[in-house]
Amino acid sequence: MSELDSLKIKRDLTALVEFSKIINSSLDLDFILNNILLTCLGKFLATRGIIALKEEERLIVKLSKGIPQNIISEFPKDKINENFFDEKLADFYSLAKIKVCERITSSSDTLGILCMGDKLNGSEYTEDDRDFLKTILNIAATAIQNSIIVKELKELNRVLDSKIQRLNSLFELSKEFALFSDTKRIQRLLILSLMGQFLVSKYAILSLNESDIQILDTKYNPEELLKKIRSIDYLKIDSTLKPETIQQKYPELDELGISIIVPMKIQNKLKGLILLGKRINNTDFSDSDIEFIYSVGSLAIISLENRRLLLEEIEKQKLEEEIELAKQIQQNLLPSEIPKSEVFEIAAINLPSKQVGGDYFDVIRTEKNKLITSIADVSGKGIPASLLMANLQAFIKLIIQQEFELDKATEIINDLLTQNTGDGRFITFFWGILDEKEKSYNYVNAGHNPPILLRNGEIVRLSEGGIILGVMKTIIPYNKKKIYLQSGDMLVLFTDGVSEAMNTNSEEFGEDRLEDLCKKISTLSSQSALEFIKKEVESFTLGAPQSDDLTIMVIKVS
Amino acid sequence: MSDFNCSIVEHNKIQIIKLKGYLDAHTAPMLEENFTELISKNKFNIVVNFKDLNYISSAGLGVFMAYIEKIRENKGDIKLTEMNEKVYNIFDLLGFPLLYEIFDKDEQAISKFLGNKSE
Missing domain, CATH: 3.30.450.40 (GAF domain)
Structure with missing residues (x-):
């Protein structure tokens, strides 16, 4: 070398x-x-x-x-x-x-x-x-x-990091959603998490109520989006739609820039949709991305649903409490004590059904020492009926101070009430003035179940008057009628809650049965007679729910 | 309960938001409030300092996405500074460095804002 x-x-x-x-x-x-x-x-x-x-x-x-x-x-x-x-x-x-x-x-x-x-x-x-x-x-x-x-290890680590990051986010959201945050907050966190995780700036969260679809939040034009969504068969979306599918099947949504649609389901029932726009870094949504969106969406929709059910329950309870309160107020409108009289022995009872109802009775002593008795039944039930009833009571109290004749007063009340009804509601109404000196009863019956007058085992029904209140302004004047009473006479005023009380076979108590009953109890005191009628009706309807208010007034002439 | 707070100081008409603690689903709405308030006052030049931030989750990152468009439409920006490695890693994993300028120090972000203005 x-x-x-x-x-x-x-x-x-x-x-x-x-x-x-x-x-x-x-x-x-x-x-x-x-x-x-x-x-x-x-x-x-x-x-x-x-x-x-x-x-x-x-x-x-x-x-x-x-x-x-x-x-x-x-x-x-x-x-x-x-x-x-x-x-x-x-x-x-x-x-x-x-x-x-x-x-x-x-x-x-x-x-x-x-x-x-x-x-x-x-x-x-x-x-x-x-x-x-x-x-x-x-x-x-x-x-x-x-x-x-x-x-490769670094890449693997990154994949792991990314998985851990997603798990952390999911864990954290589930914790937050479980705190019963309010609806807005749940929606917002859902959106923030998706925006942050996938770098999207356009989104829409839609919720399904039965078959109707609503926008909870969106960055798209809401009217346009809703119009386009409603034009497609959105109920059929039961799995994630990727960009290619959206382009093919729903070009109108693709036009908006929607690049992925993920359903939100509870027990396999479609409850909402998550729509996301393009990612700003222009990458596609991978399968694990879709899985993440689906998981977050499920967490959110379950919380939203729970929240909705809770609110519904609270609302229901509130309404029940309000109805209870209305019932109390209504009961307070009825006389707590019936004026005493030397000549007339009066007893009355009102049994409201579960809802607030529209039955009304009153016994008022006037300055001229007469007794005004009235009984009424407002059509329908619930708050509207009870409002109308309170209305009627106010008119009566007002008008008896004006000392109109009974027929004229009825006309005025009818005209006033007609202004206040309007949705087809009406009132059947009967009232009469008991005169202790004359022992007379001067009455007007405006379409109410005619009261029963029982004298010596014979029955007379008091039906003179005119049309029901609240339907139209008075055209034909009401007629009043004066009857003279005798010692031992019994008057029974009632609402259809008595005559139409139903048993479990859907049979009505009926006015005939009531008349027969009255004949049997003619010798009882007004209070005992009242109790008797009440017990008879109760035993007749045993087991069936009381569907209507029930009001009875018994007047005995001593 | 996770701990989080943020404070804002103004410097040369640039808002510096200092984050502290854990920015997650529970605390993200607090940061949102700060952003909405700044935007309502037409303050669009914002520096967010991450020096004392220990953790950020998707919901926390989402806050930055939610307001950036509005801010940039108004010729402003959100610039990020002083991230620790853990927090940067999450930003990086999700691709945020593509969209946001991230600086080591507030001053760099501030001078970037000021420089842009004098152009």
Whole structure:
């Protein structure tokens, strides 16, 4: 070996050691590849070089120097097979003026290739050159492999980080939603989480109530969105719709820029939809993204549903409390004590049904020492009926101070009430003035069940009067009628809650039964007679719910 | 209960929001309030300092998405500063660095705002 040769070997060895040190000091693949290529270009005084690494069965150019980009883009993208290196690459080699090419191999596998172009001095690559190249690539292979493994680990870590981040978010939201936050807050957190997680700025959260769809919140134009959503068969959306499906099936939604639709379900029933626009970083929604949206959506919709049910329950309770209160107020409108009289012994009772009802009775002593008795039944039930009843009571109290004749007073009350009704409600009304001196009863019956007058076992019904109150202004004047009473006479005033009381066979108590009953109890005191009628009705309807208010007034003449 | 608070100081007409603690589903609405208030006062140049923020979740990140469009429409911006590695990692995982400028120090963000103005 000549001295020159040994010097050259020594220089090569030093270079190799230096090279090995440098590339093994880093795990950065780009740095390593750059170093390899530069070392080779320097060593062989070449101006072009290229490194391609194997990724998923294909060679991908990772670094090149001195070769124009348009030529690099011609690098074959086929899968590696038997003749890949010999045939497929040959064309590229001539195109890119590649002179030598060596594989980078680890102990088990091909990692990639390194190719070099012409030497600057025009000389050919010698056998020694090739050996040196192989040695360099042997050293490089370990460093490349290490850095690839590290890179893969980093990617894996990132995937794990991302999974952990999602789990954390889900966990945190489920905790927050479970706190019974208010509806707005749940919606907002759902939206914020989706915006933050996927970098979207356009969204819509829709909720389904039975078959109707509503917008809970959106960044789209609400009218336009609702119109478009209502034009499609949204009830059929039972799985996530990806951009391609939306483009095909619902182009009108695609036009709006909606790129994904995720259903929100409870027990497999569609309860809402999440619509998201494009992600700002232009990436697609992956399967795990969709899974996340679905999970967050499910959490939210369950909380929203729970919240809705809770509010409904509270609302129901509130309403029940209000009705209870209304019932109390209504009871307070009825006389708590019936005025005493030497001549007339009066007893009365009102049994309201479950709801607030529209029955009314009153016994008022006037300044002229007469007793005004009245009984009424407002059509329908509930708050409207009870309001009308309170209205009637106020009119009566007002009008008896004016000392109109009874027929004229009825007319005025009718005209006033007609202004206050309007939804087809009406009142059946009976009232009469008991005169203690004359022992007379002067009455008007405005469409009410005619009261029963029982005298010596005979029944007379008091039906003189006119039409029911509240339907139209008085055209035909009401008639009043005065009857003279005798000792032992019994008057029974009642509402249809008595005559129409139903038993479990849907049979009515009936007025005939009531008349027969009155005959049997004619000798009882008014209070006892009242109790008797009440008990009879109760035993008749035993087991059936009381569907209507029930009011009875009994007047005995002593 | 997670701990979170944020304070705002004004510097050269730039609002600096300092975050502290845990920005999650529970506390995100607090930060939202701050943003809506600033926007209602037409203050659109905002620096958010993350130095004392220990954790941020999707809902917390969502707050930044919810207001950025409105702010940029008004020629403003939200710039982020002094994130610790853990918090930056989450921002990075979800791709936020593409959309937001993130600086090491408030001063850098401030001078970016001031520089833009003098252009």
